[in-house]
Amino acid sequence: MRMTRIISILSLSLSISFAEDLLLGSDIPLSDVKMKDISGKTVSLNDVKMENGLLVNFTCNTCPWVIRWQDRYNDLAKLSSENKIGFIAVNPNAADRDRGENMKDMKKFTKKYDHEFLYALDKDAKLAKAFGAKYTPQIYLFDGAGKLVYKGAIDDNAAKKKKVKKHFLMDAIKAVGGGKEIALAETKAFGCSIKYPK
Secondary structure, eight states: OHHHHHHHHHHHHHHHTTOOOOTTOOOOOTTTTOETTTTSOOOOOOOBBBEEEEEEOOOOOSSSHHHHTTTHHHHHEEEEEETTEEEEEEOGGGGGGGTTTTTTHHHHHHHHHOOOOOOEEESSSSHHHHHHOEEEEEEEEEETTBBBEEEEOSSSSSOGGGGOOOOOHHHHHHHHHTTTTOOOOBBBOOSSOOOOOO
């Protein structure tokens, strides 16, 4: 019995660790599932999606990589809106709700950085699992038809906004908004591992 339980736990851990990342061209997963955002409202990805698409940013409050990219979040949300693309930040760190990743912490984080976009709590990390997301931050951009057209990193320099040479996500947003093909549809996401529940 004990061995069976250990094997089950190991199998679950492996399935979480090696969940397949969402493929380009895929539909938006769990698009109608409701999540609570920091305003107290419940929203789904379909609620957020606009005429030209949807940008989902799996993020958090405590990861050093996330904090380094904070000075770009509002710019990305504004650019998305200008291109008729919905923008939502989602906190999937379900295992760390008592370590800086609960709703109260999210509200404090939003106030500290003057965020101007939706920030929702992925309560049991079910949305992140459906995406196959592994890191914070990790980006998924969908077009107006709800198909995944870009995934990966924000840009090539988390530390210094002024030293960014490759604006992966901004370029993708502009391409989608302009009805053009994205030159680079996939980049490597890097950041902190998502804290999935066991």
